[in-house]
Amino acid sequence: MSDHPTSPSSFPSNPSGAAKNSLLKLDARTKKRNASEARFKAYGVGAIALGLFFLVALLTSIIGNGTPAFKQTFITIPIELTESKLDKSGVRDIDVMKKVTTFGYKPLVQSALVASLQEHGIENPFKKAADLGKLLSSSAPAQVRDVVLANPELIGQTIEFRLLAGSRVDGYFKGRVDRDALARDKNLDAEHLDIADAMVTAGLIDTKFNADFIFGADASESRPEQAGIGVSMVGSLFMMIVVLCLALPIGVAASIYLEEFAPQNKWTDLIEVNISNLAAVPSIVFGILGLAVFIQFAHLPQSAPLVGGLVLTLMTLPTIIISTRASLKAVPPSIRDAALGIGASKMQSVFHHVLPLAMPGILTGTIIGLAQALGETAPLLLIGMVGFIASNMPDGIASGFLDPNSAMPAQIYEWAKRADPAYYERAWGGIIILLGFLMTMNIIAVILRRRFERRW
Amino acid sequence: MNDMRIVKRDVDMNDIKISAKDVQVYYGDTHAIKDVNVEIKDKTVTAFIGPSGCGKSTFLRCLNRMNDTIDICRVTGKIEIEGEDIYDKRVDPVQLRAKVGMVFQKPNPFPKSIYDNIAYGPRIHGLARSKADLDDIVEKSLRRGAIWNEVKDRLHAPGTGLSGGQQQRLCIARAIATEPEVLLMDEPCSALDPIATAQVEELIDELRENFSVVIVTHSMQQAARVSQKTAFFHLGNLVEYGETGQIFTNPQDPRTESYITGRIG
Numbered sequence: 083m084s085d086h087p088t089s090p091s092s093f094p095s096n097p098s099g100a101a102k103n104s105l106l107k108l109d110a111r112t113k114k115r116n117a118s119e120a121r122f123k124a125y126g127v128g129a130i131a132l133g134l135f136f137l138v139a140l141l142t143s144i145i146g147n148g149t150p151a152f153k154q155t156f157i158t159i160p161i162e163l164t165e166s167k168l169d170k171s172g173v174r175d176i177d178v179m180k181k182v183t184t185f186g187y188k189p190l191v192q193s194a195l196v197a198s199l200q201e202h203g204i205e206n207p208f209k210k211a212a213d214l215g216k217l218l219s220s221s222a223p224a225q226v227r228d229v230v231l232a233n234p235e236l237i238g239q240t241i242e243f244r245l246l247a248g249s250r251v252d253g254y255f256k257g258r259v260d261r262d263a264l265a266r267d268k269n270l271d272a273e274h275l276d277i278a279d280a281m282v283t284a285g286l287i288d289t290k291f292n293a294d295f296i297f298g299a300d301a302s303e304s305r306p307e308q309a310g311i312g313v314s315m316v317g318s319l320f321m322m323i324v325v326l327c328l329a330l331p332i333g334v335a336a337s338i339y340l341e342e343f344a345p346q347n348k349w350t351d352l353i354e355v356n357i358s359n360l361a362a363v364p365s366i367v368f369g370i371l372g373l374a375v376f377i378q379f380a381h382l383p384q385s386a387p388l389v390g391g392l393v394l395t396l397m398t399l400p401t402i403i404i405s406t407r408a409s410l411k412a413v414p415p416s417i418r419d420a421a422l423g424i425g426a427s428k429m430q431s432v433f434h435h436v437l438p439l440a441m442p443g444i445l446t447g448t449i450i451g452l453a454q455a456l457g458e459t460a461p462l463l464l465i466g467m468v469g470f471i472a473s474n475m476p477d478g479i480a481s482g483f484l485d486p487n488s489a490m491p492a493q494i495y496e497w498a499k500r501a502d503p504a505y506y507e508r509a510w511g512g513i514i515i516l517l518g519f520l521m522t523m524n525i526i527a528v529i530l531r532r533r534f535e536r537r538w
Numbered sequence: 539m540n541d542m543r544i545v546k547r548d549v550d551m552n553d554i555k556i557s558a559k560d561v562q563v564y565y566g567d568t569h570a571i572k573d574v575n576v577e578i579k580d581k582t583v584t585a586f587i588g589p590s591g592c593g594k595s596t597f598l599r600c601l602n603r604m605n606d607t608i609d610i611c612r613v614t615g616k617i618e619i620e621g622e623d624i625y626d627k628r629v630d631p632v633q634l635r636a637k638v639g640m641v642f643q644k645p646n647p648f649p650k651s652i653y654d655n656i657a658y659g660p661r662i663h664g665l666a667r668s669k670a671d672l673d674d675i676v677e678k679s680l681r682r683g684a685i686w687n688e689v690k691d692r693l694h695a696p697g698t699g700l701s702g703g704q705q706q707r708l709c710i711a712r713a714i715a716t717e718p719e720v721l722l723m724d725e726p727c728s729a730l731d732p733i734a735t736a737q738v739e740e741l742i743d744e745l746r747e748n749f750s751v752v753i754v755t756h757s758m759q760q761a762a763r764v765s766q767k768t769a770f771f772h773l774g775n776l777v778e779y780g781e782t783g784q785i786f787t788n789p790q791d792p793r794t795e796s797y798i799t800g801r802i803g
Binding site (some may be wrong): 345346414416417418419420421422423424425426427430434435439 | 588602604607609615620633635636637639640641642644647648649658659662663709712713715733
């Protein structure tokens with residue numbers, strides 16, 4: 083360190099006898115020490131500034147890239163629901179009507195689009211309605227079909243539908259797609275964009291907030307405009323329920339036993355070392371353990387949130403145990419003595435006095451563990467939750483745990499690796515939602531901490 | 539042990555509350571208490587004095603088996619309370635501690651209300667049948683702890699918000715709320731100022747009417763003021779035990795004399 087004398091000779095004698103004892107003049111040693119202190123402070127400030135810079139850069143890029151995912155381009159057109167095409171029998175029997183597939187609806191939608199362009203006087207250079215129909219998402223016929231099957235009485239009427247625009251039309255309005263890029267694109271031509279521009283002026287196309295991105299289901303690779311994170315959010319929720327219900331009681335019970343009841347010997351030392359080491363085990367190892375034990379050995383369903391939750395429980399336990407033990411240790415021993423001294427049993431002293439005082443720490447540790455588990459992708463890779471297209475909401479609680487589903491980070495990973503740039507945008511949007519969840523959990527941790535905190 | 543001379547006392551054996559025979563305490567390999575024999579009388583204040591590390595607190599903690607909470611601590615010999623060996627296998631230390639209360643060196647109220655601090659013991663031991671009963675116990679204990687007048691208007695304020703001296707009296711009140719027969723006090727005044735100390739000492743003197751009080755203290759003046767019997771510990775041995783007046787004016791053992799006159803310690 084720089085505040086030690088470099089040579090011993092400078093120490094014993096001070097040649098400038100007059101200034102020797104003056105407090106008004108800094109001596110060389112003090113100057114050196116002050117300088118090193120100032121340097122250290124500067125390093126600290128620099129480190130924090132660098133950290134803040136990266137944080138700001140990260141947030142701006144996430145928000146900049148992700149916010150477009152929350153908006154979506156819609157085409158609003160009236161569609162005539164012709165009875166002869168949708169329900170020939172005319173009895174409005176749902177089972178019969180279901181025989182008309184989306185292919186049956188497609189011409190209806192496409193011709194409705196042609197008709198509404200004519201009505202608004204927009205020039206249409208395309209001969210075939212199907213070519214013009216590329217403006218619409220390929221999910222549009224299904225959208226119409228769902229509405230019709232839910233309300234059979236609409237057949238025969240002309241209903242205004244708000245249909246998803248194709249992902250490239252959407253990308254055009256968000257600035258992701260330009261005309262040059264379309265030259266290499268087989269799906270859309272520059273004429274499509276001219277029509278789209280004219281449709282905006284005519285009020286047929288608008289770009290609005292898209293709740294389906296937050297609450298909807300994932301879609302196949304060719305329909306990014308339809309994809310939402312909602313179902314995988316539900317998957318994550320069920321996993322977190324499993325983690326919370328298993329990791330919190332097991333972790334807290336284990337730490338209370340180790341900290342308050344277990345004798346100090348070789349075995350408890352060994353357990354302690356192992357728990358600390360478990361916290362540092364790469365999460366993918368837990369994934370392969372889950373694959374081997376829960377799926378191959380116990381034959382639990384693949385891709386199920388239950389299995390995901392079990393794997394994440396294993397991963398979260400060490401975090402919870404370590405933080406719980408630390409907060410139990412931080413409770414002053416005088417509280418335990420006080421309780422034991424008036425004849426409380428060990429368990430009464432722990433549950434009545436020690437645990438309430440350790441509660442803020444335990445809760446913080448638990449929520450941090452949960453947040454960690456919420457953002458974990460690697461173990462889910464091995465139990466089949468990544469790559470699964472979460473297209474249906476679970477029917478109930480049981481199917482929520484047992485039916486294949488995805489999870490938020492797995493969904494983001496999945497989107498990020500799909501080829502269509504529209505999915506790239508959705509991956510960023512998913513990250514915003516995931517970060518929102520993590521932030522909420524951290525805020526809850528802070529609030530709980532404040533509420534349970536007691537001073538002594 | 540040759541240097542232990544128990545002074546002849548004119549009491550019959552029925553008055554003996556605690557009797558310890560050949561007590562040895564080991565902390566791991568350290569022999570902390572050596573061959574201690576002592577008989578503590580009922581309704582008497584007995585003071586344990588001696589230099590730091592002499593084992594007086596350790597011995598005190600043997601009397602309600604608080605040493606059980608220390609893994610490496612081992613106690614042999616016999617300690618009887620009214621003829622019952624408290625280290626017998628059948629004795630549950632929890633039940634014992636309800637009978638032998640303890641007050642610690644540092645005031646350690648629970649971070650709860652004053653009321654709950656006192657009510658906790660009676661609650662877990664089932665001493666109160668109703669809320670009114672419990673209120674009575676709390677009031678009685680606080681009165682006996684000589685702190686009622688100071689806290690009666692804020693029973694639901696946190697006990698940790700009191701001053702040090704009040705906290706210690708609260709802890710004493712808490713200890714006597716469970717109706718123990720013996721009250722152990724481990725340097726109860728070491729964290730207090732002289733005024734609070736005087737209040738606590740006065741309280742100890744009053745408690746003598748109902749309890750057998752054993753107090754560990756560093757202050758010889760305090761031992762002389764509050765106790766009737768004094769035991770002097772040195773290096774794990776009980777050097778001398780007798781009437782307080784006699785110990786301080788006419789010690790039999792040269793070590794006691796050296797300590798009292800300030801030559802060792």
